[in-house]
Amino acid sequence: MTTQEIYELAVKIGIKADLRGAKGVKKYLDRTKVKYEKMDKEAKAEFDKEKLTNPYSDTRILVSGNKKEIKKVMVGVDMEGAEMLLAKHFNSDLVIAHHPEGKALADLHSVMDLQAQVLADYGVPINIAESVIKPRISEVSRGVSPINHNRAVDAAKLLKLDFICTHTVADNLGARFLYDLLKKKKCDTVGDVLEMLKEIPEFKEAVKNNAGPTLFTGSPENSCGKVVVTEFTGGTSGSKEIYEKMAQAGIGTIIGMHMGEEHRKQAEKYHLNVVIAGHMASDSLGMNLFLDELEKKGVEVIPVSGLIRVKRFKNK
Ligand SMILES: [Fe+2]
Protein backbone atom coordinates (compact mmCIF):
# COMPACT_ATOMS: atom_id res chain seq x y z
CA MET A 1 0.00 0.00 0.00
CA THR A 2 1.07 3.60 -0.47
CA THR A 3 0.79 6.29 2.20
CA GLN A 4 -2.04 7.88 0.19
CA GLU A 5 -3.93 4.56 0.06
CA ILE A 6 -3.50 4.04 3.82
CA TYR A 7 -4.84 7.55 4.47
CA GLU A 8 -7.80 7.06 2.13
CA LEU A 9 -8.63 3.73 3.77
CA ALA A 10 -8.55 5.41 7.21
CA VAL A 11 -11.01 8.10 6.10
CA LYS A 12 -13.27 5.55 4.41
CA ILE A 13 -13.59 3.30 7.45
CA GLY A 14 -13.87 6.34 9.75
CA ILE A 15 -16.91 7.49 7.78
CA LYS A 16 -18.41 3.98 7.82
CA ALA A 17 -18.13 3.82 11.62
CA ASP A 18 -19.25 7.43 12.23
CA LEU A 19 -22.06 7.60 14.82
CA ARG A 20 -23.81 10.19 12.64
CA GLY A 21 -24.32 7.48 10.01
CA ALA A 22 -23.23 7.70 6.37
CA LYS A 23 -26.16 10.03 5.58
CA GLY A 24 -25.21 12.39 8.42
CA VAL A 25 -21.62 12.54 7.19
CA LYS A 26 -22.76 13.20 3.62
CA LYS A 27 -24.94 16.06 4.82
CA TYR A 28 -21.96 17.54 6.67
CA LEU A 29 -19.71 17.26 3.58
CA ASP A 30 -22.44 18.79 1.39
CA ARG A 31 -22.69 21.77 3.74
CA THR A 32 -18.92 22.21 3.62
CA LYS A 33 -19.08 22.20 -0.17
CA VAL A 34 -21.81 24.87 -0.22
CA LYS A 35 -19.73 27.04 2.15
CA TYR A 36 -16.67 26.58 -0.07
CA GLU A 37 -18.52 27.51 -3.23
CA LYS A 38 -19.74 30.75 -1.65
CA MET A 39 -16.20 31.81 -0.72
CA ASP A 40 -14.35 34.56 -2.55
CA LYS A 41 -11.12 33.83 -4.45
CA GLU A 42 -8.79 34.55 -1.53
CA ALA A 43 -10.74 32.45 0.97
CA LYS A 44 -10.89 29.61 -1.56
CA ALA A 45 -7.11 29.71 -2.00
CA GLU A 46 -6.62 29.41 1.77
CA PHE A 47 -9.24 26.68 2.21
CA ASP A 48 -7.98 23.17 3.02
CA LYS A 49 -9.54 21.27 0.09
CA GLU A 50 -9.18 17.93 1.87
CA LYS A 51 -12.23 19.07 3.85
CA LEU A 52 -14.42 18.51 0.79
CA THR A 53 -13.91 14.75 0.96
CA ASN A 54 -12.50 14.12 4.45
CA PRO A 55 -14.80 15.31 7.27
CA TYR A 56 -12.06 14.83 9.88
CA SER A 57 -9.70 17.81 10.19
CA ASP A 58 -7.54 15.89 12.67
CA THR A 59 -6.73 13.09 10.21
CA ARG A 60 -4.16 14.10 7.60
CA ILE A 61 -1.09 13.12 5.63
CA LEU A 62 1.71 15.15 7.23
CA VAL A 63 4.74 13.88 5.29
CA SER A 64 4.65 11.70 2.18
CA GLY A 65 6.73 10.76 -0.83
CA ASN A 66 9.66 9.14 0.95
CA LYS A 67 8.64 5.56 0.22
CA LYS A 68 6.60 4.15 -2.66
CA GLU A 69 5.50 0.94 -0.98
CA ILE A 70 4.73 0.94 2.75
CA LYS A 71 5.75 -2.39 4.26
CA LYS A 72 6.40 -1.49 7.88
CA VAL A 73 4.67 1.13 10.06
CA MET A 74 5.41 2.29 13.56
CA VAL A 75 2.19 3.27 15.30
CA GLY A 76 1.52 4.95 18.64
CA VAL A 77 -0.84 7.23 20.49
CA ASP A 78 1.60 10.18 20.59
CA MET A 79 4.42 10.22 18.05
CA GLU A 80 7.06 12.83 18.79
CA GLY A 81 10.81 13.18 18.16
CA ALA A 82 11.82 10.16 20.26
CA GLU A 83 9.35 7.92 18.45
CA MET A 84 10.59 9.17 15.06
CA LEU A 85 14.11 8.04 15.99
CA LEU A 86 12.71 4.67 17.04
CA ALA A 87 10.84 4.39 13.75
CA LYS A 88 14.09 5.01 11.87
CA HIS A 89 15.93 2.52 14.06
CA PHE A 90 13.39 -0.19 13.24
CA ASN A 91 13.41 0.66 9.50
CA SER A 92 9.79 1.79 9.35
CA ASP A 93 8.51 3.31 6.13
CA LEU A 94 5.64 5.20 7.70
CA VAL A 95 4.78 6.56 11.14
CA ILE A 96 1.13 6.69 12.23
CA ALA A 97 0.18 8.81 15.23
CA HIS A 98 -3.24 8.67 16.81
CA HIS A 99 -3.22 12.13 18.39
CA PRO A 100 -3.07 14.86 15.77
CA GLU A 101 0.18 16.57 14.82
CA GLY A 102 1.12 19.42 12.50
CA LYS A 103 -1.74 21.01 10.56
CA ALA A 104 -4.13 18.34 11.87
CA LEU A 105 -3.45 19.51 15.43
CA ALA A 106 -3.78 23.18 14.50
CA ASP A 107 -7.25 22.45 13.10
CA LEU A 108 -8.38 19.91 15.71
CA HIS A 109 -11.40 22.03 16.69
CA SER A 110 -12.99 21.74 13.22
CA VAL A 111 -13.98 18.14 13.84
CA MET A 112 -15.97 18.98 16.98
CA ASP A 113 -19.20 19.68 15.06
CA LEU A 114 -19.57 15.91 15.09
CA GLN A 115 -20.31 16.03 18.82
CA ALA A 116 -23.44 18.16 18.39
CA GLN A 117 -24.94 15.75 15.85
CA VAL A 118 -24.09 12.70 17.99
CA LEU A 119 -25.80 14.34 20.99
CA ALA A 120 -28.79 15.21 18.82
CA ASP A 121 -29.05 11.58 17.72
CA TYR A 122 -29.15 10.65 21.42
CA GLY A 123 -32.07 13.03 22.02
CA VAL A 124 -30.55 16.43 22.91
CA PRO A 125 -32.25 19.03 20.66
CA ILE A 126 -29.79 19.96 17.88
CA ASN A 127 -30.22 23.71 18.46
CA ILE A 128 -29.17 23.27 22.09
CA ALA A 129 -26.30 20.88 21.30
CA GLU A 130 -24.96 23.25 18.63
CA SER A 131 -25.24 26.38 20.71
CA VAL A 132 -23.52 24.73 23.70
CA ILE A 133 -20.62 23.33 21.62
CA LYS A 134 -19.94 26.52 19.61
CA PRO A 135 -18.09 28.54 22.29
CA ARG A 136 -16.17 25.41 23.27
CA ILE A 137 -14.98 24.96 19.67
CA SER A 138 -13.60 28.53 19.71
CA GLU A 139 -11.97 27.85 23.06
CA VAL A 140 -10.22 24.72 21.72
CA SER A 141 -9.14 26.62 18.61
CA ARG A 142 -7.44 29.29 20.77
CA GLY A 143 -6.06 26.57 23.05
CA VAL A 144 -4.20 24.72 20.28
CA SER A 145 -2.94 27.88 18.55
CA PRO A 146 0.28 28.43 20.60
CA ILE A 147 1.45 24.80 20.35
CA ASN A 148 4.60 23.94 18.38
CA HIS A 149 2.48 21.97 15.88
CA ASN A 150 5.18 20.92 13.46
CA ARG A 151 7.80 19.62 15.86
CA ALA A 152 7.28 15.93 15.09
CA VAL A 153 6.56 16.66 11.42
CA ASP A 154 9.97 18.35 11.09
CA ALA A 155 11.67 15.34 12.67
CA ALA A 156 9.89 12.97 10.26
CA LYS A 157 10.96 15.08 7.27
CA LEU A 158 14.62 15.08 8.34
CA LEU A 159 14.56 11.32 8.87
CA LYS A 160 12.76 10.80 5.53
CA LEU A 161 9.83 9.03 7.14
CA ASP A 162 6.29 9.30 5.82
CA PHE A 163 3.94 10.47 8.57
CA ILE A 164 0.16 10.51 8.98
CA CYS A 165 -2.20 10.94 11.93
CA THR A 166 -5.53 9.18 12.28
CA HIS A 167 -7.44 10.70 15.16
CA THR A 168 -11.22 10.93 14.79
CA VAL A 169 -11.34 8.10 12.26
CA ALA A 170 -9.93 5.72 14.90
CA ASP A 171 -12.04 7.21 17.71
CA ASN A 172 -15.10 6.65 15.51
CA LEU A 173 -14.18 2.97 15.20
CA GLY A 174 -13.86 2.67 18.98
CA ALA A 175 -17.13 4.53 19.58
CA ARG A 176 -18.98 2.39 17.04
CA PHE A 177 -17.59 -0.79 18.62
CA LEU A 178 -18.96 0.22 22.04
CA TYR A 179 -22.23 1.51 20.57
CA ASP A 180 -22.88 -1.86 18.91
CA LEU A 181 -21.80 -3.77 22.02
CA LEU A 182 -24.20 -1.77 24.23
CA LYS A 183 -27.07 -2.69 21.93
CA LYS A 184 -26.27 -6.38 22.35
CA LYS A 185 -25.49 -6.43 26.08
CA LYS A 186 -28.51 -4.71 27.69
CA CYS A 187 -26.91 -3.37 30.88
CA ASP A 188 -29.12 -2.76 33.95
CA THR A 189 -26.66 -1.19 36.33
CA VAL A 190 -23.57 0.99 36.10
CA GLY A 191 -21.66 -2.05 37.38
CA ASP A 192 -22.85 -3.99 34.31
CA VAL A 193 -21.42 -1.26 32.06
CA LEU A 194 -18.06 -1.46 33.85
CA GLU A 195 -18.03 -5.26 33.57
CA MET A 196 -18.90 -5.06 29.88
CA LEU A 197 -15.90 -2.81 29.26
CA LYS A 198 -13.55 -4.97 31.29
CA GLU A 199 -14.24 -7.92 29.00
CA ILE A 200 -12.69 -6.06 26.05
CA PRO A 201 -9.00 -7.13 25.73
CA GLU A 202 -7.56 -3.59 25.57
CA PHE A 203 -9.32 -2.65 28.82
CA LYS A 204 -8.46 -5.97 30.44
CA GLU A 205 -4.80 -5.21 29.72
CA ALA A 206 -5.17 -1.64 31.00
CA VAL A 207 -6.55 -2.93 34.31
CA LYS A 208 -3.20 -4.68 34.85
CA ASN A 209 -1.48 -1.30 34.47
CA ASN A 210 -3.87 0.42 36.88
CA ALA A 211 -5.42 2.32 33.97
CA GLY A 212 -8.60 0.35 33.39
CA PRO A 213 -12.23 1.52 33.34
CA THR A 214 -13.28 3.48 36.43
CA LEU A 215 -16.32 5.23 37.72
CA PHE A 216 -15.98 9.03 37.92
CA THR A 217 -19.48 9.68 39.28
CA GLY A 218 -22.29 7.39 40.45
CA SER A 219 -21.98 3.95 42.00
CA PRO A 220 -21.94 0.41 40.53
CA GLU A 221 -25.36 -0.34 42.11
CA ASN A 222 -27.03 2.60 40.33
CA SER A 223 -29.39 1.82 37.48
CA CYS A 224 -27.58 2.93 34.36
CA GLY A 225 -30.66 4.15 32.48
CA LYS A 226 -29.92 5.20 28.92
CA VAL A 227 -26.19 4.66 28.26
CA VAL A 228 -24.48 6.83 25.65
CA VAL A 229 -21.04 6.90 24.03
CA THR A 230 -20.67 10.66 23.77
CA GLU A 231 -17.18 11.38 25.06
CA PHE A 232 -15.29 9.02 22.84
CA THR A 233 -14.98 10.78 19.52
CA GLY A 234 -15.12 14.25 18.01
CA GLY A 235 -11.75 15.83 18.71
CA THR A 236 -11.58 16.58 22.40
CA SER A 237 -13.79 17.16 25.46
CA GLY A 238 -16.96 19.09 24.75
CA SER A 239 -18.60 21.79 26.84
CA LYS A 240 -19.29 21.28 30.53
CA GLU A 241 -22.64 23.05 30.02
CA ILE A 242 -23.94 19.99 28.18
CA TYR A 243 -24.54 17.72 31.19
CA GLU A 244 -27.67 19.55 32.30
CA LYS A 245 -29.08 19.21 28.77
CA MET A 246 -28.13 15.55 28.59
CA ALA A 247 -29.91 14.81 31.86
CA GLN A 248 -32.99 16.63 30.56
CA ALA A 249 -32.85 14.54 27.37
CA GLY A 250 -33.17 11.36 29.44
CA ILE A 251 -29.55 10.20 29.42
CA GLY A 252 -28.47 8.24 32.51
CA THR A 253 -24.88 7.11 31.96
CA ILE A 254 -22.02 8.46 29.86
CA ILE A 255 -19.13 6.35 28.62
CA GLY A 256 -16.06 8.51 28.02
CA MET A 257 -12.34 8.12 27.41
CA HIS A 258 -11.23 10.70 29.94
CA MET A 259 -12.80 13.63 31.83
CA GLY A 260 -11.49 16.74 33.57
CA GLU A 261 -12.53 17.65 37.09
CA GLU A 262 -14.76 20.60 36.11
CA HIS A 263 -16.69 18.42 33.67
CA ARG A 264 -16.96 15.65 36.27
CA LYS A 265 -18.44 18.01 38.86
CA GLN A 266 -21.08 19.23 36.41
CA ALA A 267 -22.02 15.68 35.41
CA GLU A 268 -22.36 14.76 39.07
CA LYS A 269 -24.49 17.82 39.77
CA TYR A 270 -26.98 16.64 37.14
CA HIS A 271 -27.09 13.06 38.48
CA LEU A 272 -25.33 11.43 35.53
CA ASN A 273 -23.23 8.31 36.01
CA VAL A 274 -19.87 8.65 34.31
CA VAL A 275 -17.89 5.58 33.31
CA ILE A 276 -14.38 6.49 32.18
CA ALA A 277 -13.00 3.71 30.04
CA GLY A 278 -9.38 4.87 30.23
CA HIS A 279 -7.52 7.01 27.73
CA MET A 280 -4.76 4.83 26.26
CA ALA A 281 -6.90 1.67 26.20
CA SER A 282 -9.74 3.54 24.45
CA ASP A 283 -7.42 5.09 21.87
CA SER A 284 -5.86 1.66 21.38
CA LEU A 285 -9.24 0.04 20.68
CA GLY A 286 -9.99 2.42 17.81
CA MET A 287 -6.48 2.27 16.38
CA ASN A 288 -6.46 -1.54 16.56
CA LEU A 289 -9.63 -1.81 14.48
CA PHE A 290 -7.93 0.31 11.80
CA LEU A 291 -4.55 -1.46 12.07
CA ASP A 292 -6.23 -4.84 11.55
CA GLU A 293 -7.25 -3.61 8.09
CA LEU A 294 -3.63 -2.67 7.31
CA GLU A 295 -2.24 -5.97 8.55
CA LYS A 296 -4.78 -7.85 6.44
CA LYS A 297 -3.22 -6.11 3.45
CA GLY A 298 0.27 -7.27 4.44
CA VAL A 299 1.57 -4.18 6.26
CA GLU A 300 3.70 -4.94 9.33
CA VAL A 301 2.72 -2.96 12.44
CA ILE A 302 5.08 -2.09 15.30
CA PRO A 303 3.16 -0.70 18.28
CA VAL A 304 4.75 1.93 20.55
CA SER A 305 3.84 4.97 22.67
CA GLY A 306 0.91 3.69 24.72
CA LEU A 307 -0.68 1.56 21.99
CA ILE A 308 -1.97 -1.73 23.42
CA ARG A 309 -2.03 -3.79 20.21
CA VAL A 310 -4.80 -6.38 20.03
CA LYS A 311 -5.56 -8.18 16.76
CA ARG A 312 -9.11 -9.23 15.95
CA PHE A 313 -8.35 -11.45 12.97
CA LYS A 314 -6.39 -14.59 12.39
CA ASN A 315 -3.43 -14.61 9.98
CA LYS A 316 -4.06 -16.91 7.05
FE1 LIG B 1 -8.59 9.22 20.70
Ligand SMILES: [Fe+2]
Ligand atom coordinates in the same frame (compact mmCIF):
# COMPACT_ATOMS: atom_id res chain seq x y z
FE1 LIG C 1 -6.72 10.42 22.98
